[in-house]
Amino acid sequence: MCAVIRIVEPILKTENLRVEFRSKEVGGGVKVALNGLNLAVYPGETFGFLGPNGAGKTTTMNVLLGFVNATSGDAFLFGQNVREPIARQRIGYLPELTYYYKFLTAEELLRFYARIFNIPKSEREQRIDAVLKLVELDHARKRQIKTYSKGMQQRVGLAQALINNPDLLILDEPTSGLDPIGRMKVREIIQRLKNEGKTVFFSSHELGEVETICDRVAILHQGELKREGQVSDIVREYNCDLEQAFLRIIGHTPQSAAAAEANPQPQAA
Amino acid sequence: MNAIWAIAIVVLKEMIRRKDFYVLFIITALITLVMGSINIFNDQSIAGYLKELALLLIWVCSLVIAIATTARQLYAEKENRTIFPLLAKPVSRAQLLLGKFFGCWLACGGALLVFYLFLAIVAASREHSLDVGSYVIAMLLHWSALAVVVGMALLGSIVFAAPSSNGTICFIVAVAILWLERHLNTVALQTGGILGTITYLVYFITPRLDWAFDAREFLIFHDPMPGFTVLGPALLFYAAYASMLLLTAWVLFRRRALNT
Numbered sequence: 237m238c239a240v241i242r243i244v245e246p247i248l249k250t251e252n253l254r255v256e257f258r259s260k261e262v263g264g265g266v267k268v269a270l271n272g273l274n275l276a277v278y279p280g281e282t283f284g285f286l287g288p289n290g291a292g293k294t295t296t297m298n299v300l301l302g303f304v305n306a307t308s309g310d311a312f313l314f315g316q317n318v319r320e321p322i323a324r325q326r327i328g329y330l331p332e333l334t335y336y337y338k339f340l341t342a343e344e345l346l347r348f349y350a351r352i353f354n355i356p357k358s359e360r361e362q363r364i365d366a367v368l369k370l371v372e373l374d375h376a377r378k379r380q381i382k383t384y385s386k387g388m389q390q391r392v393g394l395a396q397a398l399i400n401n402p403d404l405l406i407l408d409e410p411t412s413g414l415d416p417i418g419r420m421k422v423r424e425i426i427q428r429l430k431n432e433g434k435t436v437f438f439s440s441h442e443l444g445e446v447e448t449i450c451d452r453v454a455i456l457h458q459g460e461l462k463r464e465g466q467v468s469d470i471v472r473e474y475n476c477d478l479e480q481a482f483l484r485i486i487g488h489t490p491q492s493a494a495a496a497e498a499n500p501q502p503q504a505a
Numbered sequence: 506m507n508a509i510w511a512i513a514i515v516v517l518k519e520m521i522r523r524k525d526f527y528v529l530f531i532i533t534a535l536i537t538l539v540m541g542s543i544n545i546f547n548d549q550s551i552a553g554y555l556k557e558l559a560l561l562l563i564w565v566c567s568l569v570i571a572i573a574t575t576a577r578q579l580y581a582e583k584e585n586r587t588i589f590p591l592l593a594k595p596v597s598r599a600q601l602l603l604g605k606f607f608g609c610w611l612a613c614g615g616a617l618l619v620f621y622l623f624l625a626i627v628a629a630s631r632e633h634s635l636d637v638g639s640y641v642i643a644m645l646l647h648w649s650a651l652a653v654v655v656g657m658a659l660l661g662s663i664v665f666a667a668p669s670s671n672g673t674i675c676f677i678v679a680v681a682i683l684w685l686e687r688h689l690n691t692v693a694l695q696t697g698g699i700l701g702t703i704t705y706l707v708y709f710i711t712p713r714l715d716w717a718f719d720a721r722e723f724l725i726f727h728d729p730m731p732g733f734t735v736l737g738p739a740l741l742f743y744a745a746y747a748s749m750l751l752l753t754a755w756v757l758f759r760r761r762a763l764n765t
Contacts, residue, residue: 301593303763321595329593335585337515339522351511352594396590406593 245315246276247404247435248283248300252309255295255459269295271459272309277437277452279403282430284446284467285439286482287456293439294332296456297408301329313404325353328397332409335389338382342373342392345381346399353400367395371425387418394425405429407438411445423449447471447478457486508596509604516608517615520574526616529566534623536562541627552631556725559627563620564647564718568679570616571651575609575658576672588763598759606659606751613651617644628724639730643720646736649743650717654679656750657712663757682714712746713739 253273256266270292277283287293298304299311302318316323336345343364350360368374371391376384381392390410397405410426411419419442426436426449440446446453447467454464463470463485467478474481520526537559582588591601621644629635657678661671686708693704716739722728731739 298763301589303589303592305760305762321597324593325595327593329590331586331589331593334587334590336587336590337519337585339519340515344518348511348515349590349594351514352508352591352596354507393590400594 244278246278246312247314248275248277248437249312250275250296250299250309251311253296253299253306253311254308255292255299255304256307268459270299270306273456273459273461275454275461275464277404277435279435280433281452282426282436282450283438284450284453285437285456286441286443286446286453287439288486288488290458291456292459293456294408295459297406297439300406326400326403328400328402328405330390330393330397330405330407330410332412334393336381336392336396339380341378341380342368342384342395343377345392346395349396349399355400363399363401367398370398370428371395372421387414387421390414390418390422391425394422398429402434404435404437407436409439409441411440411442419445443477443479443482453478455482455485462486508594508600509607512591512596512601512604513608513611516574516578516605517612520570520612520615525573526570526612529569530616530619530623533559533562533566533620537623537627541631552628553725555631556624556628557721559624560721560724563617563624564683566620567613567617567647567651568654568676571609571613571654572658572672572675572679574612575605575655576662576675577668578605578609578659579662580668583763592763599755602659602751602755602758606655606747609655609659610648610652613655614648617648617651621647636727639723639727642730642736643724646717646720646739649740650712650714652747653712653714653743653750656747656754660750660754660757663754663761679714682711683718686711686713687715713742717743 250273253270253275254268255270256268258264258266273292273296275296285293285296295304299306300313300318301324302321305319311318313323314326318324337348340348346364346367347360350363355363364377365374368377371394373388373391373395376388381389384392390413394410397407407426411422414422423445426438430436430449436449450467452464452466453470455462470481470485471478474484476484537555540558541555579588582591588601592598621640625635625637625640654675658671658675661675662668665671665674689704689708689711693701693708695701696704723730
């Protein structure tokens with residue numbers, strides 16, 4: 237039996253991350269959204285970040301992207317503390333269900349984001365061509381985004397996440413709300429990025445998709461990390477598919493689901 | 506600087522592609538042209554009345570454009586969730602605010618240019634003379650005063666919960682300043698006591714938008730134009746006031762949690 241020792245530095249790291257939200261109601265108390273989260277994602281990995289609604293996935297992403305400050309603990313991207321804007325120079329982020337500036341065309345939108353990254357003009361146009369081809373929106377590049385379908389909007393979102401040729405992609409439920417064809421297209425793009433050696437960190441409720449694409453997963457429940465490991469190891473350990481293993485890890489039973497519905501927890505984020 | 510400029514360009518494109526500006530310009534143009542076509546008893550001073558009316562309309566329209574364009578910026582970013590991919594890039598919140606500010610202010614400048622050009626053409630057609638310098642100075646003062654209004658609306662979009670409340674409050678405050686400020690020191694003198702002191706305080710802390718509004722005097726009545734010693738400090742005052750509003754907006758916005 238030999239242990240695998242990682243000698244590469246993680247691209248994404250959190251150390252004892254804790255996030256608390258104070259209720260706005262008088263005497264509402266404090267809700268712990270994340271409790272001592274330790275995560276490490278390594279170069280080239282496709283990492284699935286799983287958990288039921290309200291588990292703390294989006295809060296973790298919000299901290300990583302600098303939208304929310306951690307109450308305690310630290311988070312790092314490429315060794316830089318996420319509080320520094322420079323930490324986000326080499327990442328691409330696709331939020332869930334975003335309605336991009338509808339008065340812009342896809343080409344203009346990508347030019348806008350490319351300018352932010354200070355990509356030189358000559359390289360900028362090549363990059364826009366490449367990402368529009370990758371997300372199969374080349375034919376609609378001169379159309380205003382308001383004319384796009386939901387699937388096309390999600391793909392333009394992926395294109396903006398890729399405009400700086402990022403080393404790390406953070407995707408928040410990238411296939412949420414899409415029809416089967418839209419899902420398949422987004423999944424194919426993620427697969428292609430994985431084959432190119434990009435590191436992908438994504439949250440999803442589509443566990444079948446996660447099982448197909450991801451190398452490793454982390455399962456979060458009520459703000460705590462319940463399990464982290466290789467998809468194949470988890471599936472083998474529980475002797476079932478990832479969905480069944482997930483339900484067992486978070487302690488889901490029909491009785492617990494009924495109890496949760498009877499006493500719903502307020503959502504922090 | 507690249508990020509600020511990139512954000513400002515998107516704001517400008519939004520104004521060009523929305524209908525607000527065109528609708529306001531057409532209304533102003535129609536009212537001015539209809540009034541200009543009326544000739545009562547061959548009154549030679551009709552051009553002065555015409556300019557006064559057109560300038561009032563231009564002021565109202567410019568306030569509507571400045572406030573409506575600015576007040577919706579941050580709300581739209583949050584509502585459409587575009588603020589998240591934007592701030593997930595190497596863009597600081599200060600750069601976002603500055604980009605929005607310059608975009609809105611430049612948009613106002615573009616709109617003012619069209620309005621003043623129209624006014625100059627209409628006035629010249631009636632007066633058969635054109636003093637370009639006075640139009641340039643009036644527009645410059647007007648544009649500088651709008652920097653304060655844009656800063657106010659941007660700060661309001663962080664303080665108030667909805668764009669409609671922000672827009673309404675900013676518009677009322679701007680009109681109140683234009684209308685009442687010039688009388689505040691007289692009121693303070695007459696009132697005296699604590700109320701007088703408070704009125705004086707309000708007089709000194711409110712931005713003097715009326716300075717720019719009074720530029721009408723040399724456009725309508727051909728009063729002597731202000732020299733650089735008057736114009737320079739007025740422009741500096743507006744710049745300083747707008748900077749102070751932006752700084753306050755940044756202090757409030759920089760640590761605010763944004764939950765996706």
